[in-house]
Amino acid sequence: MYTLAAFCVVWIVAAHCVFGGELTFELPDNDKMCFYENVDKGVQATIEFQVITGGNYDVDLELTAPNGQVLYKDIKKQYDSFTWTAQYQGIHTFCFSNEFSTFTHKVVYFDLEVGDDKPAVEEMGSHHTAMTLMETSSVNVFESLNKVVDHQTHHRLREAQGRGFAEDLNERVLYWSVGESVLVVLIGIGQILVLRSFFTTSTKSYSRL
Amino acid sequence: MAFLTALVTLCLLQSSAALYFHIGETERKCFIEEIPDETMVVGNYKVQAYDHNVKDYMPVSRDIGMHVDIADPDEKTILSRTYAAEGRFTFTSHTAGEHVICLNSNSSAWFNSGQLRVHLDISVGEHAVDYQQVQAKDKLTELQLRVRQLLDQVEQITKEQNYQRYREERFRQTSESTNQRVLWWSIAQTLILLITGFWQMQHLKSFFEAKKLV
Numbered sequence: 001m002y003t004l005a006a007f008c009v010v011w012i013v014a015a016h017c018v019f020g021g022e023l024t025f026e027l028p029d030n031d032k033m034c035f036y037e038n039v040d041k042g043v044q045a046t047i048e049f050q051v052i053t054g055g056n057y058d059v060d061l062e063l064t065a066p067n068g069q070v071l072y073k074d075i076k077k078q079y080d081s082f083t084w085t086a087q088y089q090g091i092h093t094f095c096f097s098n099e100f101s102t103f104t105h106k107v108v109y110f111d112l113e114v115g116d117d118k119p120a121v122e123e124m125g126s127h128h129t130a131m132t133l134m135e136t137s138s139v140n141v142f143e144s145l146n147k148v149v150d151h152q153t154h155h156r157l158r159e160a161q162g163r164g165f166a167e168d169l170n171e172r173v174l175y176w177s178v179g180e181s182v183l184v185v186l187i188g189i190g191q192i193l194v195l196r197s198f199f200t201t202s203t204k205s206y207s208r209l
Numbered sequence: 210m211a212f213l214t215a216l217v218t219l220c221l222l223q224s225s226a227a228l229y230f231h232i233g234e235t236e237r238k239c240f241i242e243e244i245p246d247e248t249m250v251v252g253n254y255k256v257q258a259y260d261h262n263v264k265d266y267m268p269v270s271r272d273i274g275m276h277v278d279i280a281d282p283d284e285k286t287i288l289s290r291t292y293a294a295e296g297r298f299t300f301t302s303h304t305a306g307e308h309v310i311c312l313n314s315n316s317s318a319w320f321n322s323g324q325l326r327v328h329l330d331i332s333v334g335e336h337a338v339d340y341q342q343v344q345a346k347d348k349l350t351e352l353q354l355r356v357r358q359l360l361d362q363v364e365q366i367t368k369e370q371n372y373q374r375y376r377e378e379r380f381r382q383t384s385e386s387t388n389q390r391v392l393w394w395s396i397a398q399t400l401i402l403l404i405t406g407f408w409q410m411q412h413l414k415s416f417f418e419a420k421k422l423v
């Protein structure tokens with residue numbers, strides 16, 4: 001019972017370590033979306049984003065430190081990754097802006113990683129004795145698998161981007177083909193009608209004379 | 210016992226996320242998760258309202274809850290519930306694809322009277338598994354728990370690879386369909402153009418013959 005209580009106390013303390021997050025959201029046209037994260041001083045954080053669908057696949061990003069200093073500001077980027085070490089403890093703001101676009105909404109993916117990965121169970125993080133070979137191997141495998149998951153995520157995003165564009169293209173080919181066919185037929189009929197009207201009015205004027 | 214329950218509840222509550230954003234009271238925000246099938250997704254959230262007296266965001270005192278809508282790739286709603294101001298929602302995907310998680314507060318205001326601060330954290334797959342519980346339930350040693358975690362990770366990677374294969378097939382089908390469409394519509398448009406030209410000449414010829422100009 002007391003171990004459970006001790007676990008909980010350690011967990012409460014540990015849960016205040018921030019770990020960021022990854023989200024995929026839709027950014028409407030002429031809109032701006034800001035996210036805030038508390039980062040402690042001296043902690044290294046990485047923000048990575050990618051535009052999945054929409055227009056020219058670009059978005060503006062601005063990253064601001066708690067004291068108002070702009071750490072990163074770039075416009076119309078498709079993909080970028082930025083790592084920084086927090087100079088001040090406090091709320092860091094990063095804003096995605098689609099204000100330059102008039103009618104295309106974008107789907108943006110971002111991944112914010114703050115500090116190191118939290119271990120799954122508290123006692124895995126705090127080792128009093130040296131780790132055995134098995135434990136060291138399992139830690140290595142875990143980190144390698146994390147990299148695999150990371151690569152998979154990037155692959156998934158690139159593939160989603162390509163697939164979205166291909167599906168868009170497929171639809172556009174159909175609409176434009178149908179539109180052009182209808183246009184050709186209408187122009188053909190229109191030409192005949194205009195030509196007929198030339199000859200019809202001229203015979204009328206001839207008969208009047 | 211009651212103290213222990215309270216302490217455990219406190220533990221669970223304290224693990225709310227630190228990443229937050231602002232939305233209006235009547236605004237709806239959606240997040241997309243592209244996941245393979247049979248994957249568990251856990252979302253933790255916390256809502257705070259802006260208190261004008263204190264000039265800061267305080268926990269909601271009014272009866273504001275969070276309405277959560279989750280739609281599967283076929284746009285069918287798989288979860289639509291209103292939760293309290295702070296809590297978590299869980300679902301397991303049965304179809305692979307893009308799931309849309311939408312949040313909006315169930316405030317009865319007619320217009321955006323205030324801003325809400327929403328803390329949100331969405332964990333997918335093996336990140337959503339609570340290893341503390343697993344260790345306690347199955348009574349595993351640390352090494353066994355590590356191996357269990359690795360197994361979960363590998364399983365998730367396999368599912369993602371299978372889903373990737375299905376997606377590439379769909380991509381290939383779309384590209385082949387575009388190829389076919391371009392081919393057949395080009396032929397069709399050429400034919401339509403020829404037929405229209407032919408009809409024009411026929412019509413004009415019969416028109417001039419009727420007008421006794423030819």
